[in-house]
Amino acid sequence: MGENVRNHGDAESGDIGPARSPPTSPPISSLEPTVDSRRLPDEERQVQFLNSHDSSFSSSQRSPHDGSPNSEKVAAKGSPSEPSIRQRKGPRRAKTNYEDVEVEDRHFSHKYMIRRPRALQYTLHGRLIRLASNTPSEHGSSHGGGGGGSDTSLRSTDNAATQRARLDLFIDLIWVGIIGNIAEHYSTQAFDAESKVSAGHALLEYLVLLLPAVRIWNALRDFLNHFYVDDMLQRWFVNWVLVVMFAFGNNAPYLLGSSADATDLSHPAAHTTGALVISLYLIARASFLLIEAAYSIAIPWLRRHVRAQWLVSIPSSAMWVAGLFLPWPGSAGLWLGAIIVEFCSSAFLASPYADRLLHQGYRKADDDTHMVERVGSFFIIVVGSGVFLLINKSPTGPGLNTRLASGVFSVLILYVLTWLYFNGGQEKRFVHAVRRVWWRKAAWYTLHIPLISSLLLFGVCLQYLVLHASSSSDPSLSTPLLHTVHTVTSISLSAVLLCTTLLALLNHSLDPPHTLVINNKLLRLAARPLAILAVLALLIRGNWSSIAFLGVVTPVVWVVLLWEWYAGREAGGGVLESWWWKKEEAVEVVEERVRAEFAAGAAGV
Numbered sequence: 001m002g003e004n005v006r007n008h009g010d011a012e013s014g015d016i017g018p019a020r021s022p023p024t025s026p027p028i029s030s031l032e033p034t035v036d037s038r039r040l041p042d043e044e045r046q047v048q049f050l051n052s053h054d055s056s057f058s059s060s061q062r063s064p065h066d067g068s069p070n071s072e073k074v075a076a077k078g079s080p081s082e083p084s085i086r087q088r089k090g091p092r093r094a095k096t097n098y099e100d101v102e103v104e105d106r107h108f109s110h111k112y113m114i115r116r117p118r119a120l121q122y123t124l125h126g127r128l129i130r131l132a133s134n135t136p137s138e139h140g141s142s143h144g145g146g147g148g149g150s151d152t153s154l155r156s157t158d159n160a161a162t163q164r165a166r167l168d169l170f171i172d173l174i175w176v177g178i179i180g181n182i183a184e185h186y187s188t189q190a191f192d193a194e195s196k197v198s199a200g201h202a203l204l205e206y207l208v209l210l211l212p213a214v215r216i217w218n219a220l221r222d223f224l225n226h227f228y229v230d231d232m233l234q235r236w237f238v239n240w241v242l243v244v245m246f247a248f249g250n251n252a253p254y255l256l257g258s259s260a261d262a263t264d265l266s267h268p269a270a271h272t273t274g275a276l277v278i279s280l281y282l283i284a285r286a287s288f289l290l291i292e293a294a295y296s297i298a299i300p301w302l303r304r305h306v307r308a309q310w311l312v313s314i315p316s317s318a319m320w321v322a323g324l325f326l327p328w329p330g331s332a333g334l335w336l337g338a339i340i341v342e343f344c345s346s347a348f349l350a351s352p353y354a355d356r357l358l359h360q361g362y363r364k365a366d367d368d369t370h371m372v373e374r375v376g377s378f379f380i381i382v383v384g385s386g387v388f389l390l391i392n393k394s395p396t397g398p399g400l401n402t403r404l405a406s407g408v409f410s411v412l413i414l415y416v417l418t419w420l421y422f423n424g425g426q427e428k429r430f431v432h433a434v435r436r437v438w439w440r441k442a443a444w445y446t447l448h449i450p451l452i453s454s455l456l457l458f459g460v461c462l463q464y465l466v467l468h469a470s471s472s473s474d475p476s477l478s479t480p481l482l483h484t485v486h487t488v489t490s491i492s493l494s495a496v497l498l499c500t501t502l503l504a505l506l507n508h509s510l511d512p513p514h515t516l517v518i519n520n521k522l523l524r525l526a527a528r529p530l531a532i533l534a535v536l537a538l539l540i541r542g543n544w545s546s547i548a549f550l551g552v553v554t555p556v557v558w559v560v561l562l563w564e565w566y567a568g569r570e571a572g573g574g575v576l577e578s579w580w581w582k583k584e585e586a587v588e589v590v591e592e593r594v595r596a597e598f599a600a601g602a603a604g605v
Helices: 002-013 042-061 068-076 152-154 160-190 199-227 234-253 268-295 300-323 329-349 352-358 367-390 402-425 438-465 478-504 527-540 546-567 583-604
Strands: 121-124 125-130 362-364
Touching: 042 068, 042 199, 042 300, 160 199, 160 234, 160 367, 160 438, 199 268, 199 329, 199 367, 199 438, 268 300, 300 329, 300 352, 300 362, 329 352, 329 438, 367 402, 367 438, 402 438, 402 478, 438 478, 438 546, 478 527, 478 546, 527 546
Parallel strands: none
Antiparallel strands: 121 125, 121 362
C-alpha cells in the first residue's frame, strides 16, 4: 500500500528523486521541500514543466507498478542519470515572466463612444478651476510583485496630456506644409525674373493666404486647449477641419488663378479658385462656431459666449464675401481688414471688458503651460521647414562649392534664431507674459504672427540665395532681382530679431540684484537692436553677392548670441571653468547627493 502511494505520488508530481522503500520512507509531504515554481528562473521552471508532462504522459500509457520490464524504464525516465527527450533537445524559446516586468495602464477613460463635453479649465468670478479627471497624478501604475506608485504614472503611454501632445504634433506638421506651400508660392512669384507679378503684389497675396491659415490653426489649438475629451465626435470634427484646410493649402497658390496672366479676380480662373479658397476658410471658421454651439448644450455658461462669437463674426464674414466681387488689389485690402476685425474681436472677447457685457461669472480659460509649449513647438517646426528647404533636392549640388558654404551660413543663422527665441531675456526667475494681464497675453500671441510670417519668408529667401550663390556668373539673375532678394532677406531677418526682442521684454523678471553678470535686461538685449541696424545697413550697398551677403550676416547674429550668453551668466562665475578633475570635489558631490536623497526619503516617510 505504501509503495502504491509512493508510485502514485511520483507519477502525479513528476518527482525526479530516487525511489525509497516503503517501511523507512517519511510522509510524502516531507520528501521534497515545497518550491514555488514562480520563484524559479525561466529555464528551471521550463524544465520542471516538461518533466512533469513527460511523467504524466508515461504514467497514463502504462502503469508504473504492473511488474513489466517497461515499467522500470518509465519509472527511471525522470531520473538525473537519464534526462527526458525534451531535455535532451535543449531549452525551448524563452517566455516573458509577466510578474517581473513593468505593466502599463491606459489611464484615459474610454467608456463611451461620444462623451459629454467638458471644459478642461475655466474661471468663475476670477478664480481658476481645472477639471480634476484624467490627470496623470490621480492614477498609479501596476508592476510585477504588486508594487505601484504615483511616480510611475508620468510614464503612462495613454494619459490625456500624452494623447493631446501627439495630436498637436500631427496638426503642426500639416500646418507647416500648408504655410510652407504658401511661402514657396510667394518665392516663385517674387523671385522669378519671368514673373509678371511684382514683389509688392506677391507679398500682399502671401499675407491674404497666410493669415487665414494661422487663424484656423489658432482656433483649433484653442478648441483642443479648452475642450479636449478625445471621443469620436471630437475626432470626426478634427478630421473635418484637417480635410478642409488640406484642400485650402493645396488651392491657396491659385487664389488669382492658375494662368500667369491672372493678376486679379476678374479672370475666370481666378474667380473660380478664389471663391473656392475663401469658401474653404469660411467653412472651417463656421465649423468651430457650430461645434461650440453644440457643446454649449452640455455647458450652459458657454451659451452667452457662443452667441457673442456669432454676433462678432457677421461683419468679418460680410467683408470676406464682398471681397470676391472686387478687383485685385481692392479685394486683398478688404480681406486683410476682415482678418484684423477677427483678431480684434477675439482679443476683445478674452478681455475683462467682455465679462461686463456678458454679465456672467464664468469664462473660458487657457492652459497657459500647454499654450506656451505648443507655440514653441510650432516655432521649432517652422525653423525645421527652413532647414528642410536647404537639404531637399540637394540645392548645394555635388562637392565643396560656394553653394555649400552659403548653405552652411544659412544653417548657422537658423540655429542662432532658435536660441534667441528660447533664451528670452536670460532671467533665472520670471513671470511669463501669458500669466500677466490680459493685454500682455494678447500681445505675446499677436507678436508670433509676424514672427512666423517673417521666418517663413526668411527660409525661402535662404533657399533662393543658396541656389544662386554664384550670382556674379549667373545671367538669369539680374542685379535688380538680386537686390530684391537681399531686401526681403534683410527685412524678414530684422523682423524676426525684433519680435524675439519684444517677446523677451513682455516677461517680468524676479531676479534679485547681483544674480547675473548684467542684471539689466535692456543691456542684455541691447545687441539685438544693433544687429537689426547692421543687417538693414547692408542694403545700402546693392551689389552684394549671395555668399558675401550671408558671410556678413552670419557673424553679426553670432555676436548677438555670444554676448547674451556672456551677459546672462550667473554672478561669481567666469569664462572658463577648470578642466582638472579633483577627487575631493567628486567625493563631496557624491556625499552631498547621498545626504540629499536620505533627507528626501526621511521626509517622505
